Every structure is written in structure tokens, then in C-alpha cells.
Amino acid sequence: MDGISRVKRVSIEGNIAVGKSTFAKLLQNAGQNWEVTPEPVSKWQNVEEATSQIVLSPQQTTSNLLQMMYQDPKRWSYTFQTFSCMSRMRTQLQPPPAKLMQSRDTAVQVYERSIYSDRYIFALNSFELGALNSTEWAVYQDWHSFLVEQFGPKVQLEGIIYLRASPQVCMERLGKRGREEERGLQLDYLDTLHVQHENWLINKSTKVHFDHLKNLPVLVLDAGLEFEKDPEVQARLIKEVKIFFH
Ligand code: DGT
Incomplete structure (x- = not known):
């Protein structure tokens, strides 16, 4: 087996503000064999800075696509x-x-979310809420499937860690962190995202289109526990992850 195929690729999934980044940092610190790639939220908050080809004229302002999407979901x-x-x-x-790749023990590359939650959580939810119309949803699914099929094993995962908490708990955490763009978010929205996570990862009732996703191991962790500041809870959760992905 070569180095690349020995590395397991795992994504952390869970509702907005459940604590994915916090948990990812814990995993990163849990050992040499764990590497976390954070989600590029800052790129969405400043599109031009993220795309090196674009030169702004002095009058032009930068685009905060996250904010635009929340302010006008149907448009953006x-x-x-x-x-x-x-x-x-x-x-x-x-x-x-x-x-x-050089590691002798199980090595794990961890992503915060994935191209699969992009589709089976957010894009699907946006379609069901009417923020994507049926044409946009069809076009999205067409290129998404095409890319996943073209890239094949390179974009496959070996497992998912689902940080599971009630939408109420996520709402509280969201309020505490106070991200400007999320100010207007309502509990209803987190409810819908919670249902999408449950359908995909627990009930397995979401229709997924890629064979490798159908039998993907999913570790469900109780993220309703206050793990951010409690070292004992942290140690317990990390142990669960290590045993699961041994
Ligand atoms: P954490 O670490 O669990 O607190 O996670 P967050 O909330 O920092 O990260 P995440 O991925 O749940 O979401 C960051 C923000 O971006 C949040 O306002 C939701 C939004 N977001 C992320 N991915 C998508 C997406 O694919 N579609 C839409 N419409 N919104 C998204």
C-alpha cells in the first residue's frame, strides 16, 4: 500500500455552531497522526481576496458571499x-x-465538512426551502455528480464524525460566538439543518448517489455535552474517535 492510500480521510459534520472547529482542534492536538484542514469560511466572507486572479478597481468593494446569501437567499x-x-x-x-504519509500508525486527514454535506445538507436544504429553484438544483446536482465521478477515489471519504446536538444547543452557541453574518438566523433554520443531518447520517433516508457513501462508517458523538472547556469530556470523545478509526 502506498502512503496516500494508508491515510484515512474523515469529515466532521454537524449543525452550524455545534463546535466542529473546536473539536477539529482537539483532534489536531491529539496526536502526530491527525491533520485537520479547517473550513474556509473567511474565503466566503471575502471572495476577491480568495480568488487570486481578480484585481479590484479602487471603487470596487469586496464581496461577502456569506452575508449576501443570508440577506437574499433566493438570489445568492x-x-x-x-x-x-x-x-x-x-x-x-x-x-x-x-x-x-510517512506515519507508521493509522494516519487520519480530517476535514471540516465535505463536498457531500455541501450537497446532502445545504444544497438540498436550500432547495427544499425554495432558496434554490428546481433548475438550479438540477444544474448543481449534475456538475456535482460529474466532478465526484471524475475525481473518483481522490475525493472519497473513509468515515464521518457526526457531532450531534439539539438545534437549541447550537442556537445558544451561535448566539455566544456572535458571527456578524449570522445575526438574523432563526432556530427554524437550524431545525431544518438538523433534520437533514439526521436523515443523512442517522435514518439513512437521504437518497445518496455515490456507492461509497452508502456504507460509510459514521461515528455519532454526543456534542450536546459541554466539551469546549471540560477536559474529561474531551478526553472521552477523543478516545471514542481513536477507537473508531483505529
Ligand atoms: P462550528 O465549528 O461547528 O461552530 O461550525 P461553523 O458554524 O463555524 O461552520 P459551518 O460549516 O457550520 O458554517 C459556517 C457558516 O457558513 C454558517 O453560517 C453556515 C454557513 N454554511 C456553511 N456551509 C454552507 C453551505 O454549503 N451552504 C450554505 N447555505 N451555508 C453554509
Whole structure:
């Protein structure tokens, strides 16, 4: 087996503000054999800075696509999904760092979310809420399937960690962190995203289109626990992950 195929690729999934980044940092610190690639939220908050080809004229302001999407979902959700999925695709296509490939023990590359939650959580939800119309949803699915099929094993995962918490708990955490763009978010929206996560990862009732996703191991962790500041809870959760992906 070569170095790349020995590295397991795992994504952390869960509702907005459940604590994916916090948990990812814990995993990163849990050992040499774990590498985390954070989600590029800052790219969505400043599109031009993220795209090196674009030169701004002095009058032009930068685009905060996250904010635009929340302010006018019908106008901007499709654009948002193309950009978020493209940035996730880029992340998943990057080869793992050398230290993981040289590792003798199980090495794990961890992503915060994935091209699969882009589709089966957010794009699907946006379609069901009417923020993507049926044409946009069809076009999205067409290029998404095409890219996943073309890239094949390079963008496949070996597992998912689902940080599961009630939408109420996520709403509280969202309020505490106070991200400007999310100010107007309502509990209803987190409810719909919670249902999408449950349908995909627990009930398995979401219709997925890729064979490798159908039997993907999913580790469900109780993220309703206050793990951010409690070292005992952290140690317990990390142990569960290590046993699962041994
Ligand atoms: P964490 O670490 O669990 O607190 O996670 P967050 O909330 O920092 O990260 P995430 O991925 O749940 O979402 C970041 C923001 O971007 C949040 O306002 C939701 C939004 N977002 C992320 N991905 C998508 C997407 O594919 N579509 C849409 N419409 N919104 C997205």
C-alpha cells in the first residue's frame, strides 16, 4: 500500500455552531497522526481576496458571499453553493501532508465538512426551502455528480464524525460566538439543518448517489455535552474517535 492510500480521510459534520472547529482542534492536538484542514469560511466572507486572479478597481468593494446569501437567499444561494463546493473540492483534492504519509500508525486527514454535506445538507436544504429553484438544483446536482465521478477515489471519504446536538444547543452557541453574518438566523433554520443531518447520517433516508457513501462508517458523538472547556469530556470523545478509526 502506498502512503496516500494508508491515510484515512474523515469529515466532521454537524449543525452550524455545534463546535466542529473546536473539536477539529482537539483532534489536531491529539496526536502526530491527525491533520485537520479547517473550513474556509473567511474565503466566503471575502471572495476577491480568495480568488487570486481578480484585481479590484479602487471603487470596487469586496464581496461577502456569506452575508449576501443570508440577506437574499433566493438570489445568492446557487452562487454560494458553487463557491463553497469548489473550495471543498479543492481541499479534498489536496494530497495529505508528508508527515501523514510517512506515519507508521493509522494516519487520519480530517476535514471540516465535505463536498457531500455541501450537497446532502445545504444544497438540498436550500432547495427544499425554495432558496434554490428546481433548475438550479438540477444544474448543481449534475456538475456535482460529474466532478465526484471524475475525481473518483481522490475525493472519497473513509468515515464521518457526526457531532450531534439539539438545534437549541447550537442556537445558544451561535448566539455566544456572535458571527456578524449570522445575526438574523432563526432556530427554524437550524431545525431544518438538523433534520437533514439526521436523515443523512442517522435514518439513512437521504437518497445518496455515490456507492461509497452508502456504507460509510459514521461515528455519532454526543456534542450536546459541554466539551469546549471540560477536559474529561474531551478526553472521552477523543478516545471514542481513536477507537473508531483505529
Ligand atoms: P462550528 O465549528 O461547528 O461552530 O461550525 P461553523 O458554524 O463555524 O461552520 P459551518 O460549516 O457550520 O458554517 C459556517 C457558516 O457558513 C454558517 O453560517 C453556515 C454557513 N454554511 C456553511 N456551509 C454552507 C453551505 O454549503 N451552504 C450554505 N447555505 N451555508 C453554509
